[in-house]
Amino acid sequence: MKLFVYLSEILGSKIIDRDGKVVGKLCDISMRINTEIYPRASGLVIEKGLFKHKYAHVPFDHVAQLNDRIILNVLAEEIQFQNKWWKNDFTLCVDVLDQQVVDTDNHKVVRVNDIHLLRVDNRLYLAHVDVGLRGIVRRLEWTLFVDAVVRSFAPKAQYLTREDFISWKNTQILTFGRQKNVLRLDIARKKLSQILPADLAEIMEGLDIYERLSLFKSLEVPLQRRVFTDLATQEKQDLIEQMSDMEAADLLENIPADEATDVLSTLSKEKILQLTRRMENETAKELRKLLGFAKDSAGGLMTTEYLYLNRDATVADAMAMIKDHVNSPGNIYTLYVVDDEHRLVGSTSLRRFINEDPQRPILEVCFPKNVFVRTDDGMEEVALLLEKYKFLSIPVVDAHEVLQGVITTDDVMEELIALAWSKYKEKLV
């Protein structure tokens, strides 16, 4: 008995029941959806009838023998046939065979010509997908003929021995164009969650725009955000332009505001309005505000996502606020205290109040407002202040002392490095 079997070899073979009666023929194999690297077959889809097809699903436990003949350990009468084909299982013919998959190793999109199944103890595992020419020829049932012809003309041809397999571990189903098929998305997500976001971003760079969008859409929302921030600027822009406005707005709304601003600033004014119109009012307002500022001013650098408390809050409130935001991406260790008009009063940090009595007013454990920048201050000034006070972030206020946002060290570093680099290059020239 062969260890490996091709799907094309067993598709269409007769299925025989315990008494040797023909039940029908094999038309598909359903797979278990789990986190195993190589999914296991969960059942067979049997087809019968010449003109009006009927289908039945038999769990794999009922399969007694699976080699050149498929024998079941139940009786034909016990199998229930239905008129319709159900699409709610993950099956090889519907979801994998003939579909496009991403070869995550070589960063290429290929089409599945055949499927290589591993057979162990009467169980089937999805091991490889065949993307080579031999797979097509096998599916067309021309293997004997083509092999004979090739062998007689070129006995040493690569074609005869070459197998273009991709391990299932390194393949990724593309879900684009099947908008309603949640199931494919599910499988895709489980597999994608095992790849690091930075690697995913790199894989995406190798694909064309539709494929990229398709892969991107298969990611879970939190992963989408992380991968998106790892993409190059041009790719971010392409991706946003290809998405529907709703999807794009949803994504931009959920990534750090300074990242979203960078992407938005590359788009046309009209597109920005279209996108921000679909966002939550608050976020939209913030993004628009950010976009109004010059790129290298404090206003352009700042993010509007920061933690703040009213001046009459207590230490307990501060602790609760930090706990609530444990999962948010930005800096959560610094809190800003504002008055009723949102004017900056002072700032405090976790280090300062962590050992204080929870009932103590926050104002008593607060640094007074003496370090801040204005929205139109230049980047150098921001950098100098951050360096001088060794703060992780610095508040930005407008002409009326109203707190507008904060600038974090990494935002400034990113810009400064780029600036330093371009100056350095000028000198070289």
Added chain:
Amino acid sequence: MKKIITFFKEHPWFKNIWIFLAVMGPGIITANVDNDAGGIATYSLAGAHFGYTLLWSLIPITLALIIVQEMCARMAIATGKGLADLIRENFGVKVTFYLMLVLFCVNITNVMAEFAGVAASLEIFHVSKFISVPLAALFVWMLVVRGTYKSVEKIFLFACFFYIAYIISGFIAKPDWSEVARETFLPEFHFDLKYTIMLVGIIGTTIAPWMQFYLQSSIVEKGITPEDYKHVRLDVVGGCILAPAVAFFIVVACAATMFKAGINIEDAKDAALALQPLAGNYASWLFAFGLFIASIFAAAVLPLSTAYSICEGMGWEAGVDKRFEEAPGFFGLYTAMIVIGAVSVLVPNFPLLGIMYFSQVGNGVLLPFILIYMLILINDRDLMGEFVNSRAFNIIAVLTVAVVIVLTLVMVFLTLRYGLG
């Protein structure tokens, strides 16, 4: 100055035009390539042998063309995939392979006809085919292998402009416009075998299998988003009106001259030559020039379209923007079709007419399959989402497809029974 530019860029009315110009291309190019060497020959014969009496048929043909092509454009936008991709994914490798095999054979004969058109049109200007055909083949080959999608599309769009030659020669022929109008809008059908053969011939040459594949792939390669759908539709509908309009003037030009004078012609070259004594040198030259442009244009697009479809269906890398090493299958197929097409014209006593006969039958057998697959695909809500066919459109589409299929099968039957024309 800057203000004026911003005004033209930002004003909603102009903005729409800019978007349209950016999206424009696939629909207009596909429809115009439809007026290739074979098409021009068919329309010339229709005009020369039946006068204005077949003009009416161009109106229903235009409508059918719009309905079929619009579905392709919609599929391209909803799925981001070519027609061959979709057929492969939904109907399996066997169906796809044999469809592609027939498509390849049919299209290669069409390419031969295009190179024959290049040779014939330039012979009118006294250029030997041993010079014109190799040069044309080289030009066409370089265009795609060395070009990018954008540059190729621009050249193709530019070529569309030259079809104006036929419109001018239609006017030079001084037709009786009142008669033209009467025959166009008040149709009368002639129950005559030759007339019927000509009629189905016109339909067969206007709605061809390769067009569906080419239109869909080129919209996908252009990367057009669902938001631009209404502009794409305008491009497709515009093309589908423009192409039969050119056909209309070809029929008119031939009807006003050859039919009135009772001159019998065999092909498009005859038509150009016959125009000389009847309508003067300029009409004849314009006609020949139009044939040359149409042939060389189609000789570039047909191999391109075939290479795209086959690569999509078989899962090979494809795209004008790729390099030869990246997509060997794509460029190999493209090159092979051009070489075979060009060489066949230069081989003495090549049975071109017999091959055309085969091509017409092949086209006719292929088209019903493709149209039926298209209808199944476009009704798959899973695949199309909100772009699925509406019930009303579906009735129109099914009726159109049914009529086209019946007429195509009639054409196959008549071709098998009576040969070409």
